[in-house]
Amino acid sequence: MRIRLLPVWLLVALALGASLIVALPGASYAYQDREHTLTGASLQHPAGTDELGRDRLVRVSAALLLSLAGALAASALTTAAAAAIGALAAFAPRGVAWLVMLVCDAFLALPWLFLLMMVRSALPLQASPAHSAAITFLVLAALGWPACARAVYSGGLGLKRSDWIMQARASGLRGAQLIRQVLPNLRPLLLPQFLVCVPAFVIAEANLGALGLGIGEPLPSWGGMLLELDNSALLFRTQWVYFPVALLILVLLLLEAIPVEA
């Protein structure tokens, strides 16, 4: 095991640990033990309970899994979309490229927070909490691609002007054949983009949740748990309210520490 990959292994270990906790018999992220609200650590609740008496350890574990899975999926989606759009723009006629980049710029200029709020309010109310989680990450993916697509576009332009592509064109490669040759060469660009997006989506979901507009109750989310920190009166009652934010910071640090050239 190479030491450089330590963050990856630690993340995998965290995710496995969290899965184990969530899968334990009797573990429920939603069950409200109304006689024991906002308690500290105990044998029954190793990380205490939240304000509604729900087990904090199970909720944090579930939030960790949900947010990692969601952010990875959203990041994969956004990177794929960016690769397709960026490559298309780089190799298309100049007019098309200009139009695509204009759309990119327009997307980047959108006040995305308000857009997210609008999208959220237009959703059908019957969407279950699981759906709301899926939609939240989908929306994040839909908003995340333009910056990445710009990077792919510039990389693609560089490739287009490179000698070997000239040679390939001169020897008669066209369209799809050409793209097939180009895509593997964009990999060094796409992997870092993918890795940059994951923590960005984790934190975006946490921010949305803290505004009350992310994943629906009773599904746990970082944002919902961070809301407790808003209130110094709660901090006064138990130190365990810091647990979710501590873990979130750890996860973000590990995500940022993944070597991009791995």
Next chain:
Amino acid sequence: MRRGRVLAGFLLAILTAMAAKYCLAQAAMRLPGELAWNIGYDPKTFDPAKVDDIDSETVRYLTGGVLLRFNRLTQKVEPQLAESWNVSPDGKTITFRLRAGLKFSDGSALTSRDAAWSIQRVLLLGDSAPVSAEFVAPDGVHVDAPDARTVIVHLPQRVVEIGKVFDEIAIEPAGRLSEGRVTSGPFYVANYLRSQYVRLRRNPYYELRDADGSVLPRASGVLLDIVENPEEQIRLFLRGDSDVIDRLSPEYYEMLRQRNPGTVRDLGPSLNTEQMWFNQSPASPLPAWEKAWFRNQAFRVAVSQAIHRDDIARVVYLGHATPAYSFISPANTAWYNRNLAPPRTDVAAARAGLLRAGFRLQGAQLVDADGHPVRFSILTNAGNDERLKMATLIQQDLSAVGMQVNVVTLDFPALIERLMHTQDYEACLLGLENVDADPNEMMNIWLSSSPNHQWSPSEKTPATAWEAEIDKEMNLQATSRSDAVRKAAVDRVQQIVADEEPFIYLVYPNVLVAVSTRLEGAQPAVLEPELWWNVEDLHLRGTR
């Protein structure tokens, strides 16, 4: 290039200094004998006639002299600038006799001409003076001042509790608008710094005296710091820089109770309610079977019976709320129906009621007679921690009878759009703030034709017999001259609402306040303004 960098550095330094000044802005100096507390935002107006927000209302209450004062503790109307007043038997003529020798804060004389002018101004302003609506037909009101100390108000029709309306009309100097600088109340506006504070000074010509003849108000002034953040409000209070806090949240109440026992008071249930309701509007885009559930009384009663209100009060409000079954709070002693027999929490009865109404359990899921699974969403406003928690508790309570509930939070504009315009929602959980104890204030909620008749707005004719009866009883209480008839009508409406549950009342949040141990004369009341309704008597013991 170099010059550009120097300039940029200079600009950065200035910006940093400005930011630091803003962040480190200290509370304004307190003057000797001056009271201090917080308001959340800048008052929108200092014109007492145009007040429409709570912070402007605070300034009006502290500065405006009124003919009659509604005593928040005894809930009775008392003469203030008026020495005496009477209402004619038909309720259409009100005669005030002013105290002798009244003066404004600048020393000029206050006569009946000023009082008549102030009342007329409110009437003429129409919609921009919210209090004018309380005259019901403000256009037909005439005000006379036959002599220097007599004011006569002629109404086109009788208005219930007319005395209280004059508690909201500040008497200003005729023809001289001063934005609170010249007043007839205990204080006047001395200084206002936007986003920082409003400073009020004692009106030296205030005529009212204490029972022992001492000068009122007893404090030399009031400093209203504009502090939006509740954390900051608590910090100021703990530091001794503010004397009272109203509207404490239960969490902060508990924190203060542990840190400074003796400063916090739980005054018991407020007049406000938190409630949920189902969308019964025929115009809503909901599927027909859902409309049928929501219009089914047995369904609504079962939901009500399945909700553990005690848990809501204990878990969400840390015990500082009272389970609610009616729109009138027990704190409203004059109007609360003590004989109310509402369906109480009883999960077994809820299950039995649902079975009788044709619902049945399929595994753990409740389905209706046609096999549609009972699933719905409860909507509430994002950012309100208590409502989100209540909805989450209800989610678990209702899962015990097989209902699957989604909790959805939306920002307020989006929520209102659904409630008032598209009517695209299933159930909603919100609160209602009642400033006034008289149920007449709630006409707009109970009349079936009203757009604020939330469960089914703007009905052309009452959709059900019980809604027709509510209309009849509410109209009766609005027009009857007999207090006993009015009380009986309102009692009946409370019983109908408890039986039919168009609103499922959850809790009355308690009134939680903090009062500094240095402050003397405080008599916190449940009605707003809870802490400074008797501001004339408030004063500090010793120095700050």
